[in-house]
Amino acid sequence: MKYHDVIVVGGGLAGLRAAIEVNMHNLKAAVLSKVYPIRSHSIAAQGGINAPLGNHPRGGYDSWERHAFDTVKGSDYLADQDAVVTMIKDASERIYEMEHWGCPFSRNPEGKIAQRPFGGAGFPRTCFAADKTGHMLLHTLYEQAVKYEQAAERGELKIYNEWLITRLVVEDGVCRGVIALELATGNLEAFKADAVVFATGGCGRLYSNSTNALINTGMGMAVPYWAGIPLKDMEFVQFHPTTLYGSNILMTEGARGEGGYLTNNKGERFLANYPDSRKAMEVAPRDIVARSMTTEILEGRGFEDAYLHLDLRHLGEEKIATRLPGIRDICRKFLGIDPVDEAIPVQPGQHYTMGGIDCNKDGASRVKGFYAAGEAACVSVHGANRLGGNSLLETIVFGKIAGEHASNYIAAKADLGAGDKALADALAQEESKLEKLLGSDGPEDPSVLKEEMQNLMRDNVGIFRTKEGLSEAVPKIRELRERYKNIRLRHTGRSYNYDLMWNIELGGSLDVAEVVIAGALAREESRGSHFRRDFTKRDDDKFLKHTLAYYTPEEPKLEYSDVSLGYWEPKERKY
Numbered sequence: 001m002k003y004h005d006v007i008v009v010g011g012g013l014a015g016l017r018a019a020i021e022v023n024m025h026n027l028k029a030a031v032l033s034k035v036y037p038i039r040s041h042s043i044a045a046q047g048g049i050n051a052p053l054g055n056h057p058r059g060g061y062d063s064w065e066r067h068a069f070d071t072v073k074g075s076d077y078l079a080d081q082d083a084v085v086t087m088i089k090d091a092s093e094r095i096y097e098m099e100h101w102g103c104p105f106s107r108n109p110e111g112k113i114a115q116r117p118f119g120g121a122g123f124p125r126t127c128f129a130a131d132k133t134g135h136m137l138l139h140t141l142y143e144q145a146v147k148y149e150q151a152a153e154r155g156e157l158k159i160y161n162e163w164l165i166t167r168l169v170v171e172d173g174v175c176r177g178v179i180a181l182e183l184a185t186g187n188l189e190a191f192k193a194d195a196v197v198f199a200t201g202g203c204g205r206l207y208s209n210s211t212n213a214l215i216n217t218g219m220g221m222a223v224p225y226w227a228g229i230p231l232k233d234m235e236f237v238q239f240h241p242t243t244l245y246g247s248n249i250l251m252t253e254g255a256r257g258e259g260g261y262l263t264n265n266k267g268e269r270f271l272a273n274y275p276d277s278r279k280a281m282e283v284a285p286r287d288i289v290a291r292s293m294t295t296e297i298l299e300g301r302g303f304e305d306a307y308l309h310l311d312l313r314h315l316g317e318e319k320i321a322t323r324l325p326g327i328r329d330i331c332r333k334f335l336g337i338d339p340v341d342e343a344i345p346v347q348p349g350q351h352y353t354m355g356g357i358d359c360n361k362d363g364a365s366r367v368k369g370f371y372a373a374g375e376a377a378c379v380s381v382h383g384a385n386r387l388g389g390n391s392l393l394e395t396i397v398f399g400k401i402a403g404e405h406a407s408n409y410i411a412a413k414a415d416l417g418a419g420d421k422a423l424a425d426a427l428a429q430e431e432s433k434l435e436k437l438l439g440s441d442g443p444e445d446p447s448v449l450k451e452e453m454q455n456l457m458r459d460n461v462g463i464f465r466t467k468e469g470l471s472e473a474v475p476k477i478r479e480l481r482e483r484y485k486n487i488r489l490r491h492t493g494r495s496y497n498y499d500l501m502w503n504i505e506l507g508g509s510l511d512v513a514e515v516v517i518a519g520a521l522a523r524e525e526s527r528g529s530h531f532r533r534d535f536t537k538r539d540d541d542k543f544l545k546h547t548l549a550y551y552t553p554e555e556p557k558l559e560y561s562d563v564s565l566g567y568w569e570p571k572e573r574k575y
């Protein structure tokens, strides 16, 4: 049995930042990741990261109060305001830390970190490194992690590449470690730890039309859910307005921040026709823009009834080449068009998971020693709708905080290193589950189940939702869960068996999808990204509260908890 003081699951921005923090506390940290860390979805982030630096002349008066208020308003007042304040007050320090660690941010003419406008602020607040911000941030943190892995000064930092966590071990309300599958050998192993931090990213691939990496299956949320930790606010799924038509590859909000237009088949900038986006136009929050776009398409003002245009031509070649080189590259490679000469065909697509593992602003959950950070967690700082650029910020702020609180918890813990029996029992149970799956010879093809789940989520649990559509989705997802019990794997070897990995994860995806559906059906109001055609108004009397979903073998059990207010009273959201 392996032992580390703190095990961090996930090698993306949140996970690496947490592990570095544990290391700074002179403890032994291990990062376990199912992919090599720089293949985590963080690498794909394009547009930027928010902080009230006030470096741009138009944003010179920016402050933590303004940024925090914009975040709360953007969240449609569902975010926990104390958590938002914590995040924004820490934002500038975390950005400068990344700068000092070598992150090559784009610069303004004065040589300061450049900022561009994103949704929700109305002026430039988003720091960026061209349109490859996630790439630059993740490489910067990975360099730091590798430095401490090799230097062995301070504590220890070990990275386990290509290990899939299948189970969280909790004994009498205390976290004891995890069970993980080594992909190279196909062997399961128990990892004992005094604290565990989950930074496993989002679950975009519950949907077929997603900007997310294929690895964002939701398994990292299912594992703590199965161990008794509730998932919070999972019905809030963000649809990004501009994804490439057909493939749903992201076309960053930065393209609109730099001045790009959205136009319909009449050549109109149609956002002017919608009261919610009339003023902010292309940089109104994502939920608002995505709904207006879908309405345009449904009412026949799209192209081929499927997409609209993102027009960058008026920005000119130089700006496109320096500020949006990745966008130009993707358009050339995937569509054979150059945005300097042609408008880009775009449609809304699933993009971000506002909900996640229930935890507080210290990253702590209700299980002692278990923490969560990044997109997998629901602190909650995004509430019902996340502002573009706030998610990268969340990863480095709350990654650090979770690492710090996990370290402090260990310093005060009495029974360090306990849990051998619970871990050995869990390992034996996981072994027999694995044997069963490898020997399964049922009639169901799991790839068909996955496709049916993804299409069901797209069609019935998308941008516009109704009672009929959601009620229909409930028996369908249960049927898929039943059929999953009778799957057959194509490949039954142990070493690098990706068929095995994907299909273990499918079990997690199906359970998490059921939570999204249950939460959406129960929430009879429209708030942020959750829009019900049958309940079109926000209902603060009944639903100014967080949804908590607990696992039971039959179905998720829903409870609700209060939203932390205290700074700003909920108001109508207008842009």
Ligand SMILES: Cc1cc2nc3c(=O)[nH]c(=O)nc-3n(C[C@H](O)[C@H](O)[C@H](O)COP(=O)(O)OP(=O)(O)OC[C@H]3O[C@@H](n4cnc5c(N)ncnc54)[C@H](O)[C@@H]3O)c2cc1C
Residues within 6 Å of the ligand: 009, 010, 011, 012, 013, 014, 015, 032, 033, 034, 035, 036, 037, 039, 040, 041, 042, 043, 044, 045, 046, 047, 048, 049, 050, 133, 134, 163, 164, 165, 166, 199, 200, 201, 202, 211, 212, 213, 215, 219, 220, 250, 252, 351, 352, 373, 374, 375, 376, 388, 389, 390, 391, 392, 393, 395
């Ligand atoms: C295309 C795209 C562009 C984006 N652009 C922006 C942007 O410009 N600005 C912004 O603020 N946000 C952006 N976002 C959102 C932001 O990038 C993510 O929310 C953030 O990077 C998530 O980081 P993370 O560390 O929480 O998770 P991730 O980077 O997703 O990492 C998750 C890690 O968990 C590991 N893992 C998961 N499950 C398991 C398991 N069971 N066992 C072992 N390991 C596991 C994975 O291997 C991975 O290392 C974008 C997202 C996408 C998809």
